[in-house]
Amino acid sequence: MRRQLEDYPDEPIYNMKAVEQQTGISAATLRAWERRYTLIQPKRTASGYRLYSERDVALLRWVRRQMEEGLTISRVVAMLEAARQHGDTIYIEPQDASAVLDRHTPQPPAEFVQPLVQALISLDTERADEVIEQAFVLFTMPTVYVEVITPALVEIGELWHRGEISISIEHFATTYLRGRLLGLLQAYPHRSDMPMIIVGCAPGERHEVGALIFAVMLRQHGFNAIYLGQDVPVDDIVQTAIQERAAMICLSASSAASALALREVKPLLAQSQCPNPPLFGYGGRAFDTDPELRRQVDGYYLGSDPRDAINLIVNLLRSQRDGR
Ligand code: B12
CATH class of the missing domain: 1.10.1660.10 (Multidrug-efflux Transporter Regulator; Chain: A; Domain 2)
Structure with a gap:
């Protein structure tokens, strides 16, 4: 055609x-x-x-x-x-x-992870910038988020959880990567003509990088992604989403406790009696590792790879628009 x-x-x-x-x-x-x-x-x-x-x-x-x-x-x-x-x-x-996309690259993205980790634990932002910029030249942005930034952060956090680096170093690395992602999020034009998708972290949840990466990817895809940050009360998100006529709410949870707090979302959407309530989707480590939590929380589990989640959302919104 x-x-x-x-x-x-x-x-x-x-x-x-x-x-x-x-x-x-x-x-x-x-x-x-x-x-x-x-x-x-x-x-x-x-x-x-x-x-x-x-x-x-x-x-x-x-x-x-x-x-x-x-x-x-x-x-x-x-x-x-x-x-x-x-x-x-x-x-x-x-x-x-x-x-x-991403074929025929001489170096796999995984080769950038250790240089980035080393730069960050040496507090060397100049080198970290260099590594990330080099990765952006070689790979698509989603690949850099999922295959370079995510594993680097996990590695740094695990070093901290094992007591091999100090909390200051871990905070520095997370703040640096978070800053880069927020910069990217803001670099995209505000698309008020596109479906609004509200992204945030479940109540009590401070692990926010997964949600932030996902919000950046939604923006890149052209959605009007609104990123709310860590630890957002469920009733407040639902109210805001309805007021703003959002097409979808997407929330992230890393711990079982914050994942379970998301059981409230669907009943609150039903109580609102909104004629076109937003769809509700969720992701995050808690759901990736425990299928029982997925059974307990009513909504769309969007999967552990944000690239697949974007495709799923495009299809869900298309089916909703076509009345299927
Ligand atoms: C960095 C980190 C922190 C940082 C977070 C900083 C920040 N601003 O985000 C800080 C220091 C705050 C922190 C605190 C804690 N942490 Co911590 N942390 C981590 C660490 C090392 C990395 C997490 C991360 O950012 N990963 C990178 C992101 C991109 O990956 P991800 O979250 O797994 O998400 C992937 C998918 O799930 C998906 N995704 C995520 N969200 C969403 C949302 C949607 C909609 C979609 C579609 C997809 C999606 O995208 C990612 C794939 O690319 C993990 C270790 C690990 N192995 O993950 C521990 C880890 C998650 N933390 C853990 C713990 C226990 C804690 C603390 C309780 C520690 C403490 N004693 O204080 C607190 C809890 C704080 C709280 N209330 O939430 C445990 C969780 C165990 C559990 N299941 O409960 C882990 C697994 C460490 C461990 N090995 O025990 N932590």
Whole structure:
């Protein structure tokens, strides 16, 4: 099925490595085209990384195909400008972009975990920045969150739980990573036109990095993700979600006690008599490790990998919209 260029979403979600992999166009060429032509002007994160949308990727694939057929880049740009001036439609065949992400990388993401841990336990933020930036160049952002930042944090926390590093060092590392994630969260534009998803931690819960990573990924996906932070009272979240007409509430719990506090969410949503109550989903270590908790808490268990959770939410919201 052919799609018009304008049908492809314009949210900036792909870093340069992902675009290289999806289009076969090198980073050096992408930068040169950006300098010379107005063809693609990627958005930037707060720390200056380029971010491209699915529309950019589709357009670049189209450009590449024209060049494979023998046209020069300046000719393709001229064609495109003429098409835009005349209001012509550009059709681009869809391709499963996610299938080609993160392939062919020389170094696996796991190789970045120890350098990051070492940098953080030496209180060396400059080195930690370097490691994370290098990982962002090589891998997609979700991969960096799930396969580099998450295991580094777990390793640091385990060192602390085993008494091998001090609580100050653990707090420093968590604060640094939390700061980077909050910076990313704020770097994305506020999308009031997109479904609102409220993300936070269950009552009593102070483990917040899983929820924070998930909120950043929802934003990258174009959702209007609102991140509430640690230890939020359930009745308050439900009230806010209803007032704000949120599409979904997603909560995180690492301990059994905070997981069990989430049993209240569905009854409170039912009591509100709201005609279109938000959906309720949950995740976190408590649910990942104890299936009994999943049976006790009514709602959607979103799984242990936030990348799968995003796909599940997209499908749930689509089914709800289509009345299925
Ligand atoms: C860092 C850490 C802390 C930090 C948290 C800082 C912060 N601002 O977040 C601090 C120092 C505060 C802390 C405190 C405590 N901690 Co602690 N902590 C950890 C540690 C090392 C890492 C947790 C983490 O951030 N992981 C990284 C995140 C990204 O991974 P995650 O939480 O597992 O989430 C994954 C998925 O579940 C999913 N996910 C998470 N949330 C959500 C939500 C949604 C909607 C979705 C879709 C997915 C999702 O995403 C992640 C995968 O990428 C773990 C050890 C471990 N092995 O995990 C112990 C651990 C969780 N802590 C533990 C304990 C016991 C405590 C304390 C009770 C210790 C104490 N004596 O004070 C307190 C409790 C505080 C509280 N009231 O919550 C135990 C929990 C055991 C249990 N099941 O109850 C653990 C497992 C350590 C251990 N080996 O015993 N801790």
